[in-house]
Amino acid sequence: MEDTAVIVAFYVLAILTLGSALMVATVRDLVHAVLFLVLSFVGVAGLYITLSADFVAVVQVLIYVGAISVLMLFAILLTPRSGRDNASVSYSAPIGALAGLIGATIIFVGLKTDWAKAEGGNNFETTAAEIGRALLDPYVIPFEVASVLLVVAMLGAILLVRPGGGGEPG
Amino acid sequence: MLPLLNWYDFDPLHDLYNWIGDNTADEVVYVLAAVIAATGILSFVGLGALVNVWLERRIIGRMQVRKGPNRVGPFGLLQPVADAIKLIQKEVLQPRAADRALFNLPPILVFIPAMLTFSVFAWAPDLVYADLNVGVLFLLAISSVTSLAIFVAGWSSNNKYALLGAMRVIAMAISYEIPLVLALLAPVIFAGTMSLAGIVDFQKEYDVWLAVLLPTSLFVYAISATAELNRTPADIAEAESEIVAGFHTEYSGMKFGLFYAVELINSLAVSGIIATLFFGGYSLFGAEDYIPPWIIFIGKIYFFYFGLIWLRGTWPRLRIDQLMAFAWKMLIPMALINIIVIATEVLLWRELEWDNWVLAPFAVINIALMFAMFGFFFRINTRNYYRLPRRVRLVHDISVPSLPAPGPAAGS
Numbered sequence: 001m002e003d004t005a006v007i008v009a010f011y012v013l014a015i016l017t018l019g020s021a022l023m024v025a026t027v028r029d030l031v032h033a034v035l036f037l038v039l040s041f042v043g044v045a046g047l048y049i050t051l052s053a054d055f056v057a058v059v060q061v062l063i064y065v066g067a068i069s070v071l072m073l074f075a076i077l078l079t080p081r082s083g084r085d086n087a088s089v090s091y092s093a094p095i096g097a098l099a100g101l102i103g104a105t106i107i108f109v110g111l112k113t114d115w116a117k118a119e120g121g122n123n124f125e126t127t128a129a130e131i132g133r134a135l136l137d138p139y140v141i142p143f144e145v146a147s148v149l150l151v152v153a154m155l156g157a158i159l160l161v162r163p164g165g166g167g168e169p170g
Numbered sequence: 171m172l173p174l175l176n177w178y179d180f181d182p183l184h185d186l187y188n189w190i191g192d193n194t195a196d197e198v199v200y201v202l203a204a205v206i207a208a209t210g211i212l213s214f215v216g217l218g219a220l221v222n223v224w225l226e227r228r229i230i231g232r233m234q235v236r237k238g239p240n241r242v243g244p245f246g247l248l249q250p251v252a253d254a255i256k257l258i259q260k261e262v263l264q265p266r267a268a269d270r271a272l273f274n275l276p277p278i279l280v281f282i283p284a285m286l287t288f289s290v291f292a293w294a295p296d297l298v299y300a301d302l303n304v305g306v307l308f309l310l311a312i313s314s315v316t317s318l319a320i321f322v323a324g325w326s327s328n329n330k331y332a333l334l335g336a337m338r339v340i341a342m343a344i345s346y347e348i349p350l351v352l353a354l355l356a357p358v359i360f361a362g363t364m365s366l367a368g369i370v371d372f373q374k375e376y377d378v379w380l381a382v383l384l385p386t387s388l389f390v391y392a393i394s395a396t397a398e399l400n401r402t403p404a405d406i407a408e409a410e411s412e413i414v415a416g417f418h419t420e421y422s423g424m425k426f427g428l429f430y431a432v433e434l435i436n437s438l439a440v441s442g443i444i445a446t447l448f449f450g451g452y453s454l455f456g457a458e459d460y461i462p463p464w465i466i467f468i469g470k471i472y473f474f475y476f477g478l479i480w481l482r483g484t485w486p487r488l489r490i491d492q493l494m495a496f497a498w499k500m501l502i503p504m505a506l507i508n509i510i511v512i513a514t515e516v517l518l519w520r521e522l523e524w525d526n527w528v529l530a531p532f533a534v535i536n537i538a539l540m541f542a543m544f545g546f547f548f549r550i551n552t553r554n555y556y557r558l559p560r561r562v563r564l565v566h567d568i569s570v571p572s573l574p575a576p577g578p579a580a581g582s
Contacts, residue, residue: 031325035272038318058307066314066347070340073321077337128304128364 010050017043030076038069055128207299211288214468215435222434223250226479233483253427260423265328268420272326277421277428279319283312284432287439292367294452294463305366306354309443310347313398316436317343320400323429324417335416338406338490345497346397352505353391356384356512357447362520370451376526377455381448382533386508386540388448390501395440397493400433402482406490441474442467449474500547511539 020039027033041064048057135143191199224239224247231238239246264273289299290308302308317339324336357380358364361372373380381388397404408416418429445451449470452463488496515532518524 029269031269032272035322054302054304055307058304058311061311062307062314065318066311067344069318070314070321070344073340128307 006050010047013043013046013050016040017047031073034069034072034076037072038065041065041069053127055131204299211285211299215285215288215438218438219431219434220250220254222438222475223253223430225475226434226482229476229479230483233480257424257427262423262425263420265420267328269326269328272322273420274425276319276323276326277425279322280316280432281428283315283319284435284439286312287436288442290366291442291446291467292370292451293467294458297464298367301365301367304364306358306364306369306447310351310354313350314343314347316432317398320417323421327417327420329420331413331415332417332419334413335408335419339400339417341490342397342404342406342493345494346394346501349390349497349501349505350394350398352502352509353387353394354447355509356387359509359512359516360384362516366446366451369447370453373450374453376529378529378533379448379450383529383536384448384508384512385537386504386543387512388444389540390505390508391448392444394497394501395443396478396481397497399436399440399478401437401478403485403488404493405487406493409487411487437475437478438471441471441478444474445470495551499551504543504547507543508536508539511536 017040020036020043023036024033024040027036041060045057045060045065048054048060190202227249228238228246239249242248242252264270287309290302290305292298292301320339321336324332324334324339327333357369360380360383361369363369363372369380400408406412406416408418413419418426421429445467451470452458452467454461454466458466515528515535519526519528519532
């Protein structure tokens with residue numbers, strides 16, 4: 001990352017990601033919080049682009065901005081009295097302390113680790129084909145296990161909400 | 171600089187381009203090219219939105235045996251301009267209970283994905299604004315931002331009907347995203363690349379439209395995209411006979427105008443995706459050497475856009491449960507079976523290195539498979555409809571004493 005533009009982009013995206021993540025924790029309105037979370041996801045996608053990981057960046061937008069945020073919005077809308085004002089923040093002090101502790105640990109480890117530097121700087125080659133090959137060649141068993149797990153979870157969810165299914169007794 | 175290739179590459183500023191390229195840094199050329207290309211896309215999209223308003227109203231008018239706008243200017247051509255001026259002049263209202271910050275965001279937010287879609291299209295050989303290696307996935311990713319923006323519009327209005335429209339958008343986005351992704355997977359598998367320019371090159375190299383090879387994908391994509399566009403067969407998000415105007419009930423003036431323009435621009439974008447992925451993009455079996463390729467591409471875009479207008483002008487609106495059932499019980503299974511068959515074919519053709527002539531039987535197999543799946547899933551999904559009783563029956567389970575006793579043949 002010797003290019004000035006990439007460094008500037010990194011700091012802008014890092015501020016965007018962290019700032020909106022902070023807003024998620026502090027803002028009063030739950031829907032606002034979800035939308036700030038979306039902004040944070042977009043920032044993370046931008047960070048992936050600065051790392052030449054184009055496939056992961058686009059998938060980040062597709063999954064997190066497109067699907068996960070919609071799921072969260074659904075959850076908020078279907079939760080009673082979650083509408084316009086957030087719950088009280090009486091737990092903020094212990095949770096803030098815990099988050100600060102974890103953050104300090106991560107920063108400490110990050111500073112102490114002897115990072116290996118990637119060679120080759122800014123060559124922007126596509127990663128999609130390699131990721132696909134890796135998923136279907138050396139990592140095929142975890143990949144298939146994950147798929148089976150998702151199918152089982154989906155079938156379970158369908159079974160629970162079926163009338164006369166396992167969800168309600170009788 | 172590229173050499174002049176074709177007769178239509180008349181280029182009076184050629185010396186100027188060369189001078190700029192030779193005498194300035196690479197970064198300057200890069201920024202200049204980006205600005206010029208962005209201006210080109212913006213003017214195409216802006217002009218397209220105006221033209222589409224007129225086209226849509228005139229063509230639908232024609233289909234419904236009326237005249238459409240014909241007073242302002244010749245053939246009513248200036249009607250969109252008059253509409254735009256009227257919308258700009260209107261007072262911008264905002265409900266008192268609306269979420270102030272979020273209310274003004276969506277009209278701007280929906281524009282971003284609509285514009286970004288055009289940046290990955292291949293308008294001609296070497297005329298791509300951003301030839302992304304993950305182009306198809308990029309299109310899918312940014313199109314999901316639109317439904318989020320529409321949801322924000324409906325929610326921040328603080329209006330029951332707007333919120334209902336927003337919920338419908340989200341429900342539909344979740345349902346139709348899946349067949350959309352599965353449908354676009356097939357051309358990617360077949361061409362072996364996710365770049366739109368790469369897919370066009372594939373179709374040019376083998377002189378075949380992917381629509382012939384992958385008819386099921388085209389069908390599933392076209393229907394899912396229409397649903398995502400909120401256009402008439404699937405415009406339950408703004409069904410004016412049910413929920414006033416859905417998510418943009420509270421928007422007035424140019425904010426409403428922006429939503430309206432984005433709908434038209436997105437229709438153009440979907441036509442462009444269909445033209446690029448399934449109908450050869452800018453290529454036309456060699457004719458692109460004699461006609462400027464971007465004219466072929468724009469012609470194809472407007473051909474499919476006409477199809478969308480036709481759909482809008484002639485189809486009634488579907489009910490929300492019909493739309494959901496159609497996505498989950500018909501499009502998704504069709505797309506899944508299609509993916510399995512396509513992947514097998516590509517394995518045989520590309521990995522086992524069968525000859526190129528197998529593409530012809532593959533096309534025949536895929537077309538036959540599409541009709542077989544049509545028949546099968548229509549039969550499966552309409553089974554309950556055909557089981558409906560043909561005559562009036564009384565319900566025995568509900569004990570209503572005053573009813574006369576039913577005859578022995580009634581019901582079972």
